[in-house]
Amino acid sequence: MTAKEANPSQPGGKSRTEDTAALLRELVAHLRQNRTQLREEWARRITQAKLLTAMTEEEIFAEATSVYDNYVEALETGTFEALQAYARNLSERIIPRGVETHEVVGIVLLLRDVLARSLFAKYHEDFDKLNRILDAYEPAANRIANTVAVGFVQERERIIRQQQEAIRELSTPVLQVRERLLILPIIGVIDPQRARQLTEQLLRAIRANRAKVVVIDITGVAAMDSNVANHLVQTVEAARLLGATVIVTGLSPEIAQTLVTIGVDLSEMATVGDLQGGIEEAERLLGYKVVPQAEAQPA
Amino acid sequence: MEVPILKQGDYLIASIQSALTDADLSQLREALVERVGRFRSRGVIVDVTALDVMDSFAVRTLRDIAHMARLRGAETVIVGIQPEVAFAMVQLGLTLKGVATALDLEEGLIFLNRRGKERVDRG
Numbered sequence: 013m014t015a016k017e018a019n020p021s022q023p024g025g026k027s028r029t030e031d032t033a034a035l036l037r038e039l040v041a042h043l044r045q046n047r048t049q050l051r052e053e054w055a056r057r058i059t060q061a062k063l064l065t066a067m068t069e070e071e072i073f074a075e076a077t078s079v080y081d082n083y084v085e086a087l088e089t090g091t092f093e094a095l096q097a098y099a100r101n102l103s104e105r106i107i108p109r110g111v112e113t114h115e116v117v118g119i120v121l122l123l124r125d126v127l128a129r130s131l132f133a134k135y136h137e138d139f140d141k142l143n144r145i146l147d148a149y150e151p152a153a154n155r156i157a158n159t160v161a162v163g164f165v166q167e168r169e170r171i172i173r174q175q176q177e178a179i180r181e182l183s184t185p186v187l188q189v190r191e192r193l194l195i196l197p198i199i200g201v202i203d204p205q206r207a208r209q210l211t212e213q214l215l216r217a218i219r220a221n222r223a224k225v226v227v228i229d230i231t232g233v234a235a236m237d238s239n240v241a242n243h244l245v246q247t248v249e250a251a252r253l254l255g256a257t258v259i260v261t262g263l264s265p266e267i268a269q270t271l272v273t274i275g276v277d278l279s280e281m282a283t284v285g286d287l288q289g290g291i292e293e294a295e296r297l298l299g300y301k302v303v304p305q306a307e308a309q310p311a
Numbered sequence: 312m313e314v315p316i317l318k319q320g321d322y323l324i325a326s327i328q329s330a331l332t333d334a335d336l337s338q339l340r341e342a343l344v345e346r347v348g349r350f351r352s353r354g355v356i357v358d359v360t361a362l363d364v365m366d367s368f369a370v371r372t373l374r375d376i377a378h379m380a381r382l383r384g385a386e387t388v389i390v391g392i393q394p395e396v397a398f399a400m401v402q403l404g405l406t407l408k409g410v411a412t413a414l415d416l417e418e419g420l421i422f423l424n425r426r427g428k429e430r431v432d433r434g
Contacts, residue, residue: 215394222414246401253397253406255390255413255422 035148039131040088046130051080054126063118066109075102076119079160083123087152092159099163107168116164120157127153184210186217192224193294194256195287199232207243214247218256225294226251229287231262241276248281257297258282261290314339316346322354322423323347323385324416328361336372343376347383354423355380358416360391370405377410386426388412390419 043050055076058064064072078098086095103116131149135142179200187195196214218226228244230236236244248258259282263271271278284290295302312335317324323346325339343355357373359365377387388411392400400406413419 211398212394215397219394219414222418246398249401249406250394250397253389253392253400253412254394255418 031144032148035145036087036090036152039145039149040084042130042134043084043087043127047080047084050126050130051076053130054080054123057122057126058119061118061122063115063122064106064111066111067106075106078102079119079123083156086156086159087149090152092155095156096159096163099160100167103164103167107164107171113161113165113168117157117161120160124153124157180206180209184213186213188217188221188223189291190295190298190300192222192298193291194218194221194223194226195229195291196226197229197232197287200234202233202236202240202243204239204243207240207247211243211247211250215250215254218251218254223256225297226256226258227287227290227294228258228260229262229290230260230267231264231287233267234264236267236270238274238276241271241274241278245276245278245281257294259284259290259293261285261287314342316342318346318350318352321352321427322356322420323350323352324356324358326358326361326416330362330364331369333368336369340372340376340379344379344383347380347385352385353427355385355387356416356419356423357387357389358391358419359389359396360393360415363393363396365392365396365400365405367403367405370400370407374407374410377407386411386423388419388422391415 051073055069055073058072058076059069064075067075079102082095082098086092106116128146128149131142131145135145184206185197187197189195194214194217196210198210202210214226214228217223228247244260248260251258261284263283282293284293292302312329312331314325314327314331314335316339317326323343325343327339331339343357346352347355355376357376359373362369373389377389380387389407390413392412411422413422
């Protein structure tokens, strides 16, 4: 170690990159030597800054240890694949627990600060050397911070995409409740893509089940804008072209107000207050009459 | 291509077999309106199952057939519109307002029979 330390302190004859590599080696040795102390200092700073509040102190310390080791390794080898993989793995574990982007970026920057401070402390007598060490340290540290932050955000986006996909697949069942009567319960947010998918699925189901009446229940839809409302009107029209009557049920007071305020023309649409009423109306249209057994028996 | 028009009791059935030119459509309209009077038909069914595209002229002609036939005493029902065609139509704003539609020929016949009965019931 003394030999390594001696090299960069005597510049001249050595190329710039070799110089940096040697400085980084020296740096890594320093970080390895003071691993316990720096790690604790870092964990303390994390708690102090009230970051990662979703995790216990032991967990923070355990994660801090592996982040620290990966960090030092990335500095040593100059390759970021292992760190990237670790960042992705870490994100996968902590995202479900509600850890935010600013926290992840925050802790990595804290580590950067803690390490920089320790370098100041070590080299404060040799300003020139400190400068050169920082020259080597800073770009690498910035790249590491970047890698971890990007890894976290990418993982987050992947999860969001996955969930959107899942919602899309789950959320559009067309159910047959009686011969020729379909129910389409819509739950959640309707975006244009989903609205289109809903319509296509409904029209196909009308044909496959030879449906005469369809009840679209939108009790589970929290909000509606003019695009979605118009799409709903189009769906009703298209269903009519296939010979099916559509009854829309479960318009919430908010949606009713919105639709009237933005002036969507719903005069062509049959609406009934709730799903029960919708099904009763549909049964009437189909010529069913549901009566309690006691009343039906005499006949 | 000329569209065959079949007489089935009180009803006329026009089954479109392939894509039609505007001239074919006009000719179909004239033939149907003329025959409604000649056979004293009470109902007209136009089957468009074979069409996978429906442009504005076709839709307007179908609507005209329905309105003209009504003036001559027959109810018209369009049957067999494909789901994709229906969706494309509403997106273009071609909604066949005021014209009866049904899933297929069978449904169309049921619809006309029920209409006929309602008329008898009314007197």
